[in-house]
Amino acid sequence: MSRLTTLRQLVAHFVGRRKLFFVPLLLVLVLAGGLLLLTGGLSYVAPFVYTLF
Amino acid sequence: MAAVLGISAHYHDAAAALVVDGRIVAAQQEERLSRVKNDPSLPRQAIDACLALGGLRGPDLDRVVFYENPYRKLERILVGALGAFPRGARFFRRALRDQLGDKLWVLDELAAHCGVPRARVDFVAHHASHAASALDTAPFGEAVALTIDGVGEAESTAIWRPGPGGPEALTALEHPHSLGLFYAAITAFLGFRVNEGEYKVMGLAAFGEPRFREALDRMVTLHDDGAFTLRPDAFGDHLRLDRAYGDAMVRALGPPRDPHRPWDLEATADRHYADVAASAQDLLEDAVLGLARAAHRRSGARHLVLAGGVALNCRANARVLAEGPFGRVYVHPAAGDAGGALGAALLGARQLGDTPDPGSFTPALGVRVDPGHTAAVAAHLGLRGERVADPAADAAARLAEGAIVAWVQGRAEWGPRALGQRSLLTRADDESLRDVLNRRIKGREPFRPFAPAVRTAHAAALFEGAPNDMTPTMTTVCRVAGEGLAGATHVDGTARVQTVEPGGALDPLLEALERDHGLRAVLHTSLNAAGEPLVARGTDALDFFVRRKPDVLYVEDLRITR
Numbered sequence: 001m002s003r004l005t006t007l008r009q010l011v012a013h014f015v016g017r018r019k020l021f022f023v024p025l026l027l028v029l030v031l032a033g034g035l036l037l038l039t040g041g042l043s044y045v046a047p048f049v050y051t052l053f
Numbered sequence: 054m055a056a057v058l059g060i061s062a063h064y065h066d067a068a069a070a071l072v073v074d075g076r077i078v079a080a081q082q083e084e085r086l087s088r089v090k091n092d093p094s095l096p097r098q099a100i101d102a103c104l105a106l107g108g109l110r111g112p113d114l115d116r117v118v119f120y121e122n123p124y125r126k127l128e129r130i131l132v133g134a135l136g137a138f139p140r141g142a143r144f145f146r147r148a149l150r151d152q153l154g155d156k157l158w159v160l161d162e163l164a165a166h167c168g169v170p171r172a173r174v175d176f177v178a179h180h181a182s183h184a185a186s187a188l189d190t191a192p193f194g195e196a197v198a199l200t201i202d203g204v205g206e207a208e209s210t211a212i213w214r215p216g217p218g219g220p221e222a223l224t225a226l227e228h229p230h231s232l233g234l235f236y237a238a239i240t241a242f243l244g245f246r247v248n249e250g251e252y253k254v255m256g257l258a259a260f261g262e263p264r265f266r267e268a269l270d271r272m273v274t275l276h277d278d279g280a281f282t283l284r285p286d287a288f289g290d291h292l293r294l295d296r297a298y299g300d301a302m303v304r305a306l307g308p309p310r311d312p313h314r315p316w317d318l319e320a321t322a323d324r325h326y327a328d329v330a331a332s333a334q335d336l337l338e339d340a341v342l343g344l345a346r347a348a349h350r351r352s353g354a355r356h357l358v359l360a361g362g363v364a365l366n367c368r369a370n371a372r373v374l375a376e377g378p379f380g381r382v383y384v385h386p387a388a389g390d391a392g393g394a395l396g397a398a399l400l401g402a403r404q405l406g407d408t409p410d411p412g413s414f415t416p417a418l419g420v421r422v423d424p425g426h427t428a429a430v431a432a433h434l435g436l437r438g439e440r441v442a443d444p445a446a447d448a449a450a451r452l453a454e455g456a457i458v459a460w461v462q463g464r465a466e467w468g469p470r471a472l473g474q475r476s477l478l479t480r481a482d483d484e485s486l487r488d489v490l491n492r493r494i495k496g497r498e499p500f501r502p503f504a505p506a507v508r509t510a511h512a513a514a515l516f517e518g519a520p521n522d523m524t525p526t527m528t529t530v531c532r533v534a535g536e537g538l539a540g541a542t543h544v545d546g547t548a549r550v551q552t553v554e555p556g557g558a559l560d561p562l563l564e565a566l567e568r569d570h571g572l573r574a575v576l577h578t579s580l581n582a583a584g585e586p587l588v589a590r591g592t593d594a595l596d597f598f599v600r601r602k603p604d605v606l607y608v609e610d611l612r613i614t615r
Contacts, residue, residue, distance in 0.1 A: 002161040002171035010157070013124035025131065 055115040055405035058103065059182075059398025060163060061390050062119075063156045065091045065248050068391035069099040070418075071107045072398040075407035077190070079106035080418040080467045082391045085589035091248060092586075095155075095162055096394075102420050106464075111167035118401035120393035121179035123159055125206040127152050129228065177219075177400045179205025179393060180361070184213040184220035185403075186396030187358035187385040190414040192522055196383070197223075197354035199344055202361035202390075203233030210361075212348045219400045223351050230283050232340055232363050234297070235273055238288050239333040241297040243326050244312030248362075249584075255366055256501050258334035259545035260318050261327030268305040269336050279347025281340055316498050334368060341369040342377060349378040356381040360396070364388040365469065367549050370529045374521060382521070384528035386416050387468035395467070416472050416526055417558065419465030420589050424611040427591030434599065437614045444610045445561035446569060452480060452562075453570040456604035457494060459580055459597065462558045463609075465589045470527045471579035472551060473506065473558030475588045477603060480540065481505045481576040487540040490578065494601050497583035504549040505541035506577040508563050512552045515574065524552040541576045551577060 014022045059070040062083075070080035081103055083089075083096035104111060130152070134145040155162075164171040177185075183200040198213040198220055209231030213220035228234070236254065237247045245253050272287035287301040296309075303309065310326050317323050345357060357379040359370065365388050374382040385392050399409045424440075431438040441447045448458050458478045466472045477494065479486045487503055495501075504527055505515075512519035515535030523529035530547040542548050553559045559575070566572045580588040582601050588594045591608045598606040598613060606613040 002164050003158060005171045006158060006161055010124050010127075013122075014128065017128065019128060019132075022128075022131065 055402060055407055056107070056109055056113055057116045057118060057398045057401035057405065058100065058114050058167065059118050059394040059396065059401065060096065060100070060120060061182075061392075061394040061397070062095050063093055063159055064390055065093045066389050066391040067093050067096040067099065068387070068394040069096045069103045070395035070398045071103040071109070072395075072402045072407075072409065073107055073109075075402050075410045076413040077395065077399075077410070077418065078413075079103040080387070080395050081106075081420060081465070082387075082467075082586075084586040085419065085465060088586055088593070090584055090586050095159065095166065097166055100166060106420070111169060114167055114169050114173065115405060116401045117163050117167055117169060117174045118397040119160060119163065119174070119176040120182040120390070120397040122176050122206050123156060126179075127157065129204075129207045175401065177397050180208050180211040180225070181213070181220050181222075181400060182393035182396035183360035183385075183388075184211070184396065185399045185409075186387070186392040187360040187383065188213070188215050188220055189399045189409040190385055190395070190411050191356075191358045191383045192411065193356050193381055193383070195354055196356040196358045197348045197352035198358045198360065199348045199364075200361040201232055201341065201344065201359070201363035203237060204228040204231055209233060210344065212344075212351055214352050214354070219403050223348075226280055229285065229288070230281060232281070232337060233361070234288060235283060236333065236337055236363065236366075238298040238302065239329065241289075242302060242306065242309045243330060244310040244314075247297055251362070251365070253498060253501065254330045255334060255368060256498075256543070257327050257330040258368070259331075259502075259543055259547075260500055261324065261329070261331030263332040263335040264328050265306060265332035266335055269332050271305070272302060273336060273340070275336075275340055275343055279343045281343075316500065318500060334366075337363070337366060338369045338372045341366070342372055345373045345377040345379065355379065356383070358383045358385070360385045360388045360392055362389040365528065367528055367530045368547075370523055371518075371531070371547075374523070374529065375518065382523060382529075384523050384526070385468075386466075386470060386472070386526035386528065388528070389469065392468065416467045417464040417474050418467045419474075421464050422461055422591040422594075422608055424591065424609040427595060427608045427613075428611050430592055430595055431611075431613050434595065436595070436598070439612050440610050441612050442610075443565075444607050444612065446565040447612060448478070448562055448605070448607055449565035449569055451605055452478060452566060452575060453572065455480060455483065455486060457486070457490060459594060459603045459606040460559075460562070461580065461588065461591065461594045461606070461608045466587065468526070469579075469587075471577070471587060472526060473553065473577075475580040475594070476559070477578045477580050478562075479576045480572065481574040482537040482539055482572070484540045487576060490576070494603055495578065495582055496601075500544075502543040502549065503541050503576050503578050504551060505538050505574045506551040506553055506559050506563065507574045508560065508567070509552045509554050511573045512550065516548065516550050519550055520552040524550055525554065525557075527551045535573075537572065538574055541574065
């Protein structure tokens with residue numbers, strides 16, 4: 001659950017700074033965060049991140 | 054009434070610091086325990102050491118405070134990368150990997166390691182952490198803080214006044230205009246490692262003439278109001294992962310130095326690079342002095358405190374005190390990013406209603422040594438270990454004979470300088486011993502200077518401008534005025550003197566040296582070899598003793614010989 005707190009703070013930061021052009025990127029970050037939560041480790045997520053970027 | 058743990062991590066110089074009820078209880082750099090120089094990883098060993106020194110467990114902590122805003126830092130990196138797209142594509146991928154892999158989740162990792170709810174983990178701004186580390190440990194009030202480093206979240210330089218809730222920013226300059234990055238570029242150009250070799254540039258500068266100053270002035274413009282701007286094509290931006298300097302610098306100064314070639318300052322080629330170092334140092338000093346004057350104009354404060362990595366430039370600090378408008382100048386001894394951990398803890402304590410107690414600050418905040426355990430390990434290694442009744446008098450006698458003494462006493466130092474707790478010592482009046490120490494024991498470049506340590510009472514007779522608020526922690530240089538310091542005097546006639554107060558770690562030894570042998574100073578350097586972290590524990594000291602072969606090692610009252 002603590003990682004959800006981090007994701008919430010991250011979104012709040014970018015919204016608060018009105019960096020709305022980051023929204024697509026943030027969606028990807030949230031997706032990656034969700035995968036981290038579900039898988040419990042970065043090693044499963046890394047291939048998705050590299051594919052996307 | 055709160056227990057607050059401050060953390061710096063994930064860039065370089067990871068550290069932890071513990072403040073309980075406003076009192077500074079412990080501070081420890083991770084590299085000293087992990088034995089990885091400038092270790093940037095989450096400081097798990099340092100956290101555990103601080104908690105043990107404070108007699109606490111993780112769940113006892115009321116707050117854990119990270120030293121910078123990870124979201125704002127991520128924003129700066131992403132905005133910079135996207136702004137340069139597609140040129141920064143490689144950097145963008147690496148930044149995302151780093152951020153998603155570790156840095157974004159640092160607050161969660163801290164909560165998990167400390168065993169505290171995530172709600173108790175917070176962050177403060179990078180330069181505010183630096184400012185608090187200096188304002189809340191300074192030996193005087195009525196001060197303005199000047200923080201200068203490479204870059205925090207976005208700021209590279211800031212001026213702060215003290216406020217009830219912590220430092221309040223008066224003005225700031227943002228990346229990429231950064232004196233830290235300027236000096237890092239010169240460090241890389243001269244073939245030294247960035248974030249490690251800046252001291253070497255400062256030492257090398259004394260051997261050169263600033264004949265490239267005009268060329269550097271075309272790369273860094275110093276403005277009348279204290280601000281400065283860096284010309285982009287002279288510096289490697291953050292999108293270049295391979296070097297810190299730009300093409301314009303190479304065109305103006307010639308090819309960068311081959312880092313693998315040994316130094317020979319008698320040769321024309323290396324005289325050229327010494328002149329580059331002298332020019333960069335000259336510019337940096339003028340820039341810091343300009344910022345100090347700006348801080349005075351904006352605040353009207355009588356005194357100045359400094360933090361941030363650039364504040365470790367002793368020669369610049371000396372000029373600020375000598376030529377600047379302030380009566381007193383103090384530099385936090387861990388002015389680099391490690392010191393941000395203590396600043397973060399102090400800011401967290403304020404947020405929870407405590408008032409930091411500057412009187413509780415001492416640089417001896419790290420782990421203790423255990424002479425009993427060290428003696429057992431020494432015996433296992435076949436070394437001679439004896440308890441001596443008066444280690445200070447015993448070591449003084451060895452020093453008088455010309456020995457090189459490794460000296461380990463009490464809790465480890467906070468910050469990059471050995472201050473008498475983990476030191477290598479020899480006679481200050483013998484230049485040949487300095488060379489033995491540089492080449493055989495330390496294994497470092499021949500131009501690196503050593504420092505003398507003297508009792509505060511003798512400082513004024515031996516050095517111009519000493520003692521002052523920086524000399525106890527070796528964050529300034531003074532011109533040598535007395536005799537018997539040939540081995541500890543740099544080529545420019547200055548020394549990075551440490552003045553030792555009564556009760557200081559070196560005081561008994563200096564007293565014995567003077568009483569029994571008529572010597573008022575000792576040559577003093579950190580207990581480590583080139584590229585290694587400073588020794589922390591007794592076993593680390595034994596490791597150094599076996600590998601680097603000083604003549605004798607003292608761990609508290611335990612004398613180790615072969």
